[in-house]
Structure formats: structure tokens, C-alpha cells
Amino acid sequence: MRDVARRAGVSHQTVSRVLNGHPSLRAETRDRVLAAMDELSFRPNRAARALVTSRSTTIGVLVGKGFEYGPAASLQAIDSAAREAGYAVDVAHLDAMDAGSIRSALDRLLAHGVDGLVILAPQMQALGEIGRLSISLPFVTVHSPRAQGDHRLSMDQSGGAALATRHLLELGHRRIVHVAGPDGWFETEARVRGYCGEMEAWGCDPELQLSGDWTAESGYRAGLALAKDRGVTAVFSSNDQMALGLLHAFREAGRRVPEDVSVVGFDDVPEAAHYWPPLTTVRQDFPELGRRCVARLLALIGEARAGTDADPAGTPQDVVPELVVRASTAKAPA
Structure with a gap:
């Protein structure tokens, strides 16, 4: 960061404000700092920042066994939406649906200091096991029953x-x-x-x-x-x-x-x-599902940090699918 500051002709604190998206900076100052970062191939150290801020800006995603199109497309959408929000994604794949495998995968994500969890395990057995675990971090479930309540997002x-x-x-x-x-x-x-x-x-x-x-x-x-x-x-x-x-x-x-x-x-x-x-x-609409999922999780993370039970995101709504009519359907034969 000090190398970037020298190259851009600004203070170390100004570089820090650019990295944190501070709104008070002039556009030309921000552009000069970003140009210096590109010239020096500077990349922020997430681990170092997490030590200072107690925030990893990383979302953990627990993915169920199997990789069918729906879960795969959902994971890709979540990853894209997280990156747009400035978050990285850490993925743990389940080898089996038993409690031990699920706990092991969750423990790995928690050990990496993720700020919140997305549970993308649409199998009822996995959701049942997860429901019996005590998850202290903010989390959302994707493609899950209404019993998951405000933590749930899904397609209709x-x-x-x-x-x-x-x-x-x-x-x-x-x-x-x-x-x-x-x-x-x-x-x-x-x-x-x-x-x-x-x-x-x-x-x-x-x-x-x-x-x-x-x-x-x-x-x-x-x-x-x-x-x-x-x-x-x-x-x-x-x-x-x-x-x-x-x-x-x-x-x-x-x-x-x-x-x-x-x-x-x-x-x-x-x-x-x-x-x-x-x-x-x-x-x-998997991109929309990903956006809603990440927005919901970040709202829950914000609530946890603020120490409030308020619900600024509102009750999550299912994403509505649409029918695409092509040539494989026609009127019933006489």
C-alpha cells in the first residue's frame, strides 16, 4: 500500500480509503490510485485485512453431493453476485449426506473465517441434518422448504x-x-x-x-x-x-x-x-436467484454486526420461473 501511495502521490490513508470505497474521495484521486495499483499489480491481502477489520469479506457455500444443472447454475449465480458485492466465495462440497460429513464441511468453512454461509444442498436429508446443527453465523438456504423461514430462498x-x-x-x-x-x-x-x-x-x-x-x-x-x-x-x-x-x-x-x-x-x-x-x-432465472441470495445474506450479516433483529431485507420471495414454448408441444391428437 505504501508503494501504491508513493506511485500515486497520495498518503497511505488515501489508498486505504480507496480500498474501502470511502465516498469522500474525489474521482480523479481515486482514478490515480487505481491506476497506480494496476501499474504495480497490487492486490489487497484479504487475510491481512481480516486481521485488522475482523471481516473476511468471504461467503462460504456448502454444496450438496451431486452437481446437477440447477445447483450448478445456482452456485455460479451466487459467485457472480458475491463478486459484484466485493465478496469472495469459499466452496465446500459434501461427499455424503450424513451429519459427520456435513459438520466437517461446515467446520472447514468456519475455520476460514467466512462472514456468512449459503447452504446449497437441496436434498431433504442434508437439510434435515443441517437443521439439527447449531449454526452461529448468518446463513441462507437455497432450494429449501418453507420451514427454513426467513433464511430461505428458492425458485417457485x-x-x-x-x-x-x-x-x-x-x-x-x-x-x-x-x-x-x-x-x-x-x-x-x-x-x-x-x-x-x-x-x-x-x-x-x-x-x-x-x-x-x-x-x-x-x-x-x-x-x-x-x-x-x-x-x-x-x-x-x-x-x-x-x-x-x-x-x-x-x-x-x-x-x-x-x-x-x-x-x-x-x-x-x-x-x-x-x-x-x-x-x-x-x-x-438463476442470476436473479443469486442476486437475492447474496443480498439477503449481506443483510443478515449487517444485522448481526449491528446487534439488531431488524429485517431491512424484508421476507424473501421466491423467484418466479417462466414457460418457454418451443416445438416439442402441440395440440392433443384427435
Whole structure:
């Protein structure tokens, strides 16, 4: 910092104010200091700053076992939002869902002096174990049940599933099968609720295929079984990867999509627009989820430092997904 101060022709304290974003500095002074930092390849030492300020400006993220598209996209969004807010991200991946593995991962993050935690473990078992631990730091959970209260942020998974199901019902389909995700996942249960609720609201019987595991292979196996039932005219898949397997199975079995059977996915993975046919799906706004997650956590960190229970961030709201209609859905065959 003293080298930067000499190069910029300012005091050591001025460099410190630039690093801390002090509002009282003139723009030209700040630009001169930043230019000197670039010339000298100066990088602030986070460890040293943490010793002085008792703040690491680091967010810990606990990530559940597995790395499906939804959690992966959520982690990327959280990382981007944290960097925009001036925070680094320290990630700990769970090797298993038991209490010992979860505690070990949490202990590692706490040992690094993180200012707050994001828990990105949508498996119900992991959330149950975490709920039994005493977490003293501010934290938020992502893709978790409403029981997590003000610490919870999520997509409106049930609402997204209802959107997908309603789209098929409006096209005249009545025998709509849902290929759900694996048991024990928050997203699986929420999407099943949304599908069943919409089917029942239209006076139709829900039909579930609870055999998926998020992979295209499991969707393919489900599709081979469904292709034998000519009465099924539409399928709502709990994610796009399983929908890819469904498209493969239906084509192999001679069932045309969408002429004979319509298919809707969930997530809108980057490749979904290039499936054949291009996949109708539910798009999740992961960047917005990341922004809300980081904003919520920083608000909780601020409350903890101020020693108050006030809630300046308000009650967190679910991010609303949207339906993206492509060529894999059409009116029900006569």
C-alpha cells in the first residue's frame, strides 16, 4: 500500500480509503490510485485485512453431493453476485449426506473465517441434518422448504410445474404423465405438488412415474415404458436431461414428438433449444436467484454486526420461473 501511495502521490490513508470505497474521495484521486495499483499489480491481502477489520469479506457455500444443472447454475449465480458485492466465495462440497460429513464441511468453512454461509444442498436429508446443527453465523438456504423461514430462498418450483402442466392442459391433453426426479430432493417434491395440483384443478387424474434420477438415461428408460401406452399424449419431465432421454425413446419407438406425444421439460438448460425437436421447458432465472441470495445474506450479516433483529431485507420471495414454448408441444391428437 505504501508503494501504491508513493506511485500515486497520495498518503497511505488515501489508498486505504480507496480500498474501502470511502465516498469522500474525489474521482480523479481515486482514478490515480487505481491506476497506480494496476501499474504495480497490487492486490489487497484479504487475510491481512481480516486481521485488522475482523471481516473476511468471504461467503462460504456448502454444496450438496451431486452437481446437477440447477445447483450448478445456482452456485455460479451466487459467485457472480458475491463478486459484484466485493465478496469472495469459499466452496465446500459434501461427499455424503450424513451429519459427520456435513459438520466437517461446515467446520472447514468456519475455520476460514467466512462472514456468512449459503447452504446449497437441496436434498431433504442434508437439510434435515443441517437443521439439527447449531449454526452461529448468518446463513441462507437455497432450494429449501418453507420451514427454513426467513433464511430461505428458492425458485417457485411448484408454480413452475403448474405452468408446464397448464400449458399441456390448454393444448387439450388430459392423460399427462409426470416423470419426477429422485426421492428426497426438494425440487422433486415441489414439482410433483405443482403438477398434481394443476391436474386436479382441471378435473384430471395425476399419473406419476417416480423412476427418474435427473439423467437422460433414466428419462430414456421411462420413455420406453411410456411409449407402449398409446393413450398417453403428453409428458411433463422434472428436468431437461430426462426430457432428452424421453425424446430419444419416443423416436426409437416410433412415437412422433409433438404429433403423437408432447414433451415439456424443466430448467431450460443451454442445449434445450437445440434438442430435436427444440424443447418446451420452464426457465429458471438463476442470476436473479443469486442476486437475492447474496443480498439477503449481506443483510443478515449487517444485522448481526449491528446487534439488531431488524429485517431491512424484508421476507424473501421466491423467484418466479417462466414457460418457454418451443416445438416439442402441440395440440392433443384427435
